Amino acid sequence: MTVPTAPCVAAIVVAAGRGLRAGGEMPKQWSPLAGRRVLDWTIAAFDRQPEVAEIIVVLHPDDMALAETLSSTTPLRHVAGGATRDASVRSALKALSPSAVAVLIHDAARPCVSADLIAAVIRATIETGAAAPALPVTDALWTGADGRVTGTRERAGLYRAQTPQGFRPDLIVAAHAAHPGGAADDVEVARAAGHAVTIVPGEARNLKITYPDDFARAETLIKDVFMDIRTGNGYDVHRFGPGEAVILCGVEIPHDRTLQGHSDADVGMHAVTDAIYGALGDGDIGQHFPPSDPQWKGAASEIFLRHAVELATGRGYTITHMDCTLVCERPKIGPHHAAMKGKMADLMGLKEDQVSVKATTSERLGFTGREEGIAALATVTLVRA
Structure with missing residues (x-):
């Protein structure tokens, strides 16, 4: 669960309208957009904002059963809306936590709102009591x-x-209680009660989905607002010892020595695993699988790799590419290249063209050049949208 930092802010997402001008067989807030629904993206925009301590979603009475399909790490509640927008907002205001120092009221049909804009509105609201984003009209009227x-x-x-x-x-709350109803938005309600409203510079990408063509624009903007691309690097070394084979990227290769380590010493798989942990900002193999723990003695390194992959997936990331370079004089990697690619692709749930396994020598320099051990370097790319 997200731990909110002071000040605590509540977000109301108004999703009770029918929105049928956007086309389709369902209201626009429930329509698909870039692999999720419009409302899912809108909730996610506030879910990732650390100041937001609660999210209240206002749903049409006919849509209340869909509330169970909504999710957020921030505490999420839902209420039934009214016949008009201002009636729906009043319903949500009654559910506000008394600890909130500010409330943001947002249209569900604006899923592309950025974290910077939300933060700017929060700051202006706390400073002045009422604030809203807007863009100057630049076209002729x-x-x-x-x-x-x-x-x-x-x-x-x-x-x-x-x-x-x-x-x-x-x-x-007081402004809504005094208003006769029928307001276009909450700024109109506040101004009718005599309150000044600070204008925060809006963003062109904070579009409101209204017509069918808006979905294509929103999908492009969603990727810009929400796309999280991370790259992690991994490096590992294991020395040679007595033996008859080495395991590299999950493939056993006959050799006159073996690699030594607490586990099976698969230097390539270890580097890839650490690259994933690095992209997640979550330590390394030693932290997740301490060598001091006897249960990991001689363990297959695919246990570690599967754990890292599952951790990334569980956090909403997709691994899009992996590149691993093995540095050694011997054994020769070329004859086993295809098997290594296939094994790593299978373990990581990737296509083989998303996986690269290659080898180089150090021109007889250093410990790898003296054939004292093997080194591996890896880079992994994660994407969350």
Whole structure:
């Protein structure tokens, strides 16, 4: 569970509308987008914000059963919405935690909101009591009727409103209680109660999905906002000792010596495993499988690799590529190259064109050149979207 840092902020995600202008057979918040649903991405935007201590999702009464399909590491609750947007917001405000110092109210149809924009609204809300993002109108404005231009309007001082809109909880609760209803957004409600609202610079990518073409734009923007690409490096060395074979990248190769280590000393697999741990920022093999623990004596290194892969997968990452270089004079790697690629691909759940296993010598220099041992270097790329 995410541990919130002061100040504690509540996020209300308004997802009770029908949104049928976007097309499809279901409301837009439940429509698929880049492998997830629109609402899933919107919740994720607030879930990764450390100041956000709770997320309240407002659902249409007909959609309440879908609440069980929503997830978040931040405490997540859901309430039934009303017949209008402001009625839905009032329903969520009643569920607010009393410890919240600010509440952000956000449209579910804006899944591309960035962490920077959320943070900026939080700061402005805490400083001034009410804040919302907006973009200045830059296009010429016309009036029209029957398909013809009937006039123009001055655009100076006009803004395109966005969400999340932030408020001090007592301020917005009282403002909603005094409002007759029918407001376009919560800024209108706050202003009707006499409160000033600070404008925070909005972002063009914080689009609101309204029409079918918006989904394609949103998918491109989602990758920019949420894509997390990590690269990890691994390095390992094992010395030679008496024996008749070595294990490299899961393949046993006949040799006049073997590699020594607490486990099976698969230097290549160890380097790849450490590369995954490195990309996750989660230590190395020695921390997860201490050599002082006798249960790992002679253990197959694929145990370690599978653990690292499962750890990455469990955190939402996909391994997209692995590159391992073995440094040795002997044994010759070429005859076993295909078997090594196949083994590593199988263990990591990758296609073989996502796996590279290669070898080089150190030109007879150093411990590998003197055939005292084998070194391995590995690089792994993880992607989370």
